[in-house]
Amino acid sequence: MKPEMFLSLRAVLRFEWVKLRGRSITWVPFLMLTIIVALIVTVCHHVQFIHAKALFARFQVIFRRKEEFVNGYHMTAHAMNPIFQLLVPIFITVASGLMVAGEAEQGTLRACLVRPVSRRRLLLGKFIILAGYALAISCFAIVLLAGLGVLNFGTGNLYTLNIFFSNGQEGVSTVPAAEVPLRLVMAWLLATAGMMVLAALALLISSLVESTAMAYVVTLSIYLSFLTLHSFPFLEWLRPYLFVTHMLRWQQCFYSYVKTGEIYVSLVHLAGYLTAFLAAAVLLFEQRDIKS
Amino acid sequence: MQVNTQHSGEALLVAENLTKVFRRRPNCGGALRAVDNLSFTAYRGDVFGFLGPNGAGKSTTIRMILGLIYPTSGRVAIGGHTLAGDRLSALRQVGAFVEAPSFYPYLTGRKNLEIFSWLSGGAREAEIDWALEMTGLRGRELERVAVYSHGMKQRLGIAACLLPRPELLVLDEPTDGLDPHGIREIRELIVRLAGEEGLTIFLSSHMLGEVENLCNRIAILDRGRLILEGQLAELERRFRGVELATSQPAEAAALLRDRFGLAAQPGDRQSLRVSPSNSVDISAINAALVQAGISVRALAPETAWLERLFLEHTSSMESQNTKSETRRPEHET
Numbered sequence: 001m002k003p004e005m006f007l008s009l010r011a012v013l014r015f016e017w018v019k020l021r022g023r024s025i026t027w028v029p030f031l032m033l034t035i036i037v038a039l040i041v042t043v044c045h046h047v048q049f050i051h052a053k054a055l056f057a058r059f060q061v062i063f064r065r066k067e068e069f070v071n072g073y074h075m076t077a078h079a080m081n082p083i084f085q086l087l088v089p090i091f092i093t094v095a096s097g098l099m100v101a102g103e104a105e106q107g108t109l110r111a112c113l114v115r116p117v118s119r120r121r122l123l124l125g126k127f128i129i130l131a132g133y134a135l136a137i138s139c140f141a142i143v144l145l146a147g148l149g150v151l152n153f154g155t156g157n158l159y160t161l162n163i164f165f166s167n168g169q170e171g172v173s174t175v176p177a178a179e180v181p182l183r184l185v186m187a188w189l190l191a192t193a194g195m196m197v198l199a200a201l202a203l204l205i206s207s208l209v210e211s212t213a214m215a216y217v218v219t220l221s222i223y224l225s226f227l228t229l230h231s232f233p234f235l236e237w238l239r240p241y242l243f244v245t246h247m248l249r250w251q252q253c254f255y256s257y258v259k260t261g262e263i264y265v266s267l268v269h270l271a272g273y274l275t276a277f278l279a280a281a282v283l284l285f286e287q288r289d290i291k292s
Numbered sequence: 293m294q295v296n297t298q299h300s301g302e303a304l305l306v307a308e309n310l311t312k313v314f315r316r317r318p319n320c321g322g323a324l325r326a327v328d329n330l331s332f333t334a335y336r337g338d339v340f341g342f343l344g345p346n347g348a349g350k351s352t353t354i355r356m357i358l359g360l361i362y363p364t365s366g367r368v369a370i371g372g373h374t375l376a377g378d379r380l381s382a383l384r385q386v387g388a389f390v391e392a393p394s395f396y397p398y399l400t401g402r403k404n405l406e407i408f409s410w411l412s413g414g415a416r417e418a419e420i421d422w423a424l425e426m427t428g429l430r431g432r433e434l435e436r437v438a439v440y441s442h443g444m445k446q447r448l449g450i451a452a453c454l455l456p457r458p459e460l461l462v463l464d465e466p467t468d469g470l471d472p473h474g475i476r477e478i479r480e481l482i483v484r485l486a487g488e489e490g491l492t493i494f495l496s497s498h499m500l501g502e503v504e505n506l507c508n509r510i511a512i513l514d515r516g517r518l519i520l521e522g523q524l525a526e527l528e529r530r531f532r533g534v535e536l537a538t539s540q541p542a543e544a545a546a547l548l549r550d551r552f553g554l555a556a557q558p559g560d561r562q563s564l565r566v567s568p569s570n571s572v573d574i575s576a577i578n579a580a581l582v583q584a585g586i587s588v589r590a591l592a593p594e595t596a597w598l599e600r601l602f603l604e605h606t607s608s609m610e611s612q613n614t615k616s617e618t619r620r621p622e623h624e625t
Contacts, residue, residue: 011410018407022398107394111452114358114390114462115411116383290360 008117012125015112016099020129025098029091029137036087037144040079041152071156072149073180077187077254079145081164084191085248088141089223092134092195096202097215099126100285104210104292119286127203127278134195142188146181158183160254173256187253190263193270194247198223200277201243207285210292243273301335304385304460304492305357310366312352312516326352328516330366334460334494334509339486341507341524342496345606349516350496351391354464357494358388371459384412388462392469393449397438401429401448404437409455423451426489427481443474450481461485462494467502475502482506500598514606532597534566534574535559536581537590544586551580565594 020026100123103109112122158175175183201222206215226244229235239245249266252259312327327349334340344350355361357368359379368375373382395404405423409415415423424430427447432440440448446466453461466482467475479502485491486506497503503510504524511521520527536556538544541564545556548566554577556564566577574591581588594600 011414015407015410018399018403019396022396022403024398107392108396110355110360110390111394111408112411113360114383114386114388115408116380116413117411118380287362289362290355 009121009125012117012121013128016125016129020095020133023098026095026133029088030140032087032091033083033137033141033144036083037079037141037148040075040145041148044075045152070153071158072146072151072153073155073158073175073177073184074160075149075153076142076145076184077158077160078164079149080142080187080191081251083141083145084138084194084250085227088134088137088191088195089198090220091137092130092199093202093216093219093223095133096126096130096199097206097212097219099130100203100206101209101215102206102212104290105212107292110290110292113290120282123203123207123282123285124278127200127281130199130203131196134199135192138188138192138195142184146184155180158254162255173254175254175256183253183258186258187250190250190253190266191247193267194250197243197247197270197273197277200274200281204277204281204284207281207288243269246270246273301337303333304336304338304371305334305340305494306369307332307353307357308367308369310353310356310368311364312349312356312361313364326516327356327363330513330516330518332511332518332521334492336459336492337486337490338509339482339493339495339507341503341510342494342513343498343500343503343510343602344496344513345498347515348513348606350498350513351464352516353513354388354390354462354494354496357462358386358390359383360390385459386462387453387455387458387460388464389449389453389466390462390464393445393452395437395445395448395452398436400434400436401440401444401451402433404448405433405452405455408452412456415455419455419457423454426454426484427451428477443470443477446470446474446478447481450478450485454485457489458491460492460494462496464496465498466495467497467499475499479506500596500602504598512602512605519605520601527601528597531601533594534577535590535592535594536564536566536577536588538562538564538581538586538588540586543584544581547580547584547586548577552577563590565600 100109103112113119155177157177158173158180160173160175162171162173198219202215202219205219205222209215209218223244226242230239230242230244230248246266246269249263252263308331310327310330311325314324314326316322316324330349330353332340342350342353352361356363357370357375359375359382368382370382371385373385375382395401396407399407402420402424405420406415409420421430424433427450429444429447429451432444437445437448450461450463450466453463463482467478470478482493482495483506486493493506495503495507507524509521509523510527512519536544539562541556541558541562545558545564548554548556548564555567557567559565574593578588578591581591
């Protein structure tokens with residue numbers, strides 16, 4: 001990369017960061033996550049994991065004391081599912097929709113593009129900031145879940161019901177307490193990689209349409225449709241070809257034994273999807289007439 | 293039609309045979325030729341007025357000049373750099389806003405100027421102060437743009453165009469939606485930028501008085517085609533007539549035709565508009581009319597000549613639209 005190009009990319013990153021930081025909607029996900037995690041902790045206190053105990057019993061895993069399986073790690077791992085399958089993707093979609101389609105709608109995109117900055121660099125800058133944002137939201141969610149979970153319910157071995165974690169197998173996985181922090185970091189990084197793919201997809205859609213609402217609807221429709229296909233029990237053969245399958249690979253971090261081979265394969269797939277979505281976004285954005 | 297395109301200055305903005313065809317669905321009327329083989333040149337130091345009725349293709353042309361829309365054919369060069377070949381070098385010389393200037397409403401005016409300047413290589417604090425001073429926004433720069441009035445946003449738009457200092461300023465309808473005070477402020481600003489700062493200004497407008505007061509060269513566009521291009525002074529010499537108010541318009545018209553060979557068209561309320569002629573001055577016409585016993589209530593250079601020229605040329609396109617290419621401009625080579 002030429003020094004001039006590097007300087008220009010740095011300028012684009014500063015530009016995007018100041019905009020992202022200044023927008024109040026940027027901070028809404030952090031507030032929402034705080035509220036939701038606080039709610040989860042409160043509910044867990046209130047119901048005392050009775051439902052979870054019944055579920056474990058169903059799989060003939062009998063704990064003598066509730067404390068054996070109820071701990072902060074248990075709450076964190078199980079709460080990650082809805083948060084990373086639904087909530088964080090919505091936050092990422094909103095942020096990326098605002099970055100291109102939102103700016104096109106507002107007219108600020110043309111104000112940027114009449115300046116001597118290449119469209120490719122501008123989009124790349126947006127993606128890097130978006131990826132950083134995804135990383136920050138994911139990190140915040142996990143730190144908050146684990147922090148509040150451990151503070152309220154302590155630590156211990158992590159027992160997870162496999163059926164909740166995407167491999168469709170029944171039974172219970174066990175992760176020793178000492179290993180859980182590392183597993184959480186792995187899960188965070190893998191989940192973030194998945195969110196980056198979603199961010200690239202959202203940027204691609206956002207580059208194609210000129211309405212923010214359309215960008216949200218199309219991106220979420222694609223994501224949720226693929227998620228539905230992924231969850232459909234009779235379409236297991238289709239799963240390896242769906243990008244959401246690889247986005248959800250972080251769930252394997254909570255199995256007794258991490259299948260590193262599958263994780264590598266998913267990482268390669270995610271890298272491929274990311275490159276393809278981003279390349280398509282750049283190509284379309286470079287060729288597009290800015291009429292808004 | 294081209295009127296005296298000779299110019300001693302250096303060409304700064306050159307558009308050559310620009311054409312833009314938008315593809316549309318057949319049930320929406322098929323392809324739309326928004327700009328058709330358009331060529332013009334703005335020279336360094338010009339205040340170039342780009343005129344045309346709504347839908348004439350002005351904004352599409354400006355978007356092609358700024359690289360927002362890709363031309364179907366033709367080329368644009370700014371300061372010798374073609375947009376297709378070296379877009380970044382071409383745009384480094386330009387400050388522009390298209391339609392309305394847009395900003396991030398949650399940031400202050402100053403922060404908006406600062407961050408937009410980053411995309412053009414950055415501006416020093418002193419340069420930002422200068423732009424704020426020029427546009428009269430000093431003292432309001434730390435307020436969020438969300439609370440700015442329309443006029444302040446227009447001025448902030450011009451301030452943003454000035455950072456870092458460009459060679460060419462492209463302003464699309466800069467007085468659109470402003471009250472008379474706002475219009476006057478923007479006009480004074482444009483005069484200052486062109487005069488004191490020596491910037492070349494490409495001004496798109498359909499406000500003819502504005503163009504007449506500010507510009508030294510104009511181009512008139514209609515239905516995507518160039519109708520007229522030239523120096524305003526030369527156009528005025530050729531097309532500006534004389535308005536004659538008299539109680540005997542028929543006699544006056546006959547006298548002017550017989551004595552001076554001038555054509556006179558009836559105007560409003562017992563007035564005549566006399567076509568211009570180099571060889572006859574107003575005082576001679578006045579003397580002849582008085583000698584013939586025709587009472588002259590008023591005799592003065594035509595005031596709305598540019599408006600008449602604009603309306604004549606743009607409306608005549610409708611009737612001649614399907615005829616041959618007689619209205620197609622002949623461009624400089």
